Amino acid sequence: MDADSLIRAxxxxxxxxxxxxxxxAEHALYATDAILDYPQSGERFRxxxxxxxxxxxxxxxxxxxxxxxxxHAELWVSECTITYDGVPSYAVSVMQFADRxxxxxxxxxxxxxxxAAGRIALAEPMPGxxxxxx
Numbered sequence: 445m446d447a448d449s450l451i452r453a454x455x456x457x458x459x460x461x462x463x464x465x466x467x468x469a470e471h472a473l474y475a476t477d478a479i480l481d482y483p484q485s486g487e488r489f490r491x492x493x494x495x496x497x498x499x500x501x502x503x504x505x506x507x508x509x510x511x512x513x514x515x516h517a518e519l520w521v522s523e524c525t526i527t528y529d530g531v532p533s534y535a536v537s538v539m540q541f542a543d544r545x546x547x548x549x550x551x552x553x554x555x556x557x558x559x560a561a562g563r564i565a566l567a568e569p570m571p572g573x574x575x576x577x578x
Contacts, residue, residue, distance in 0.1 A: 448516055451541055455513055455520060463508045471496040475545040482551055504528040518542060532556060 445453070454473045461469035474492040481488050489495045511523040522537040533553050540548040556576065559567060564577050 451520060451544060452513060454544065455522060459508050459510045459522065459524065467496050467500045473546050475547045478546050479548045484553060
């Protein structure tokens, strides 16, 4: 396999491990000194062990659905729906790689919102979704 195929396979395994709650496998693709940023809260987590600890202590029942993974070389993006106790949150994960390991990840989270009335006539539902109108 080429380098991009190996990275994509590692990211896919990361999300599968996240879904099954396998903390060790979930974090295997992170460099020992990786950084994880959550811009919306201003938090930065430094080091694979710290990243794993903050995720492993999450009290909610979490589930992960990957919508799309795209990237090349050292920059990869995953679009996911993460449910916390049944409530969806839409997430974008931007992963920067070096030597096939994540050295920096930034995750953005967004809550669902209603479509504006003026746009509904122009829109079609995304696959597997319905449009929640204002």
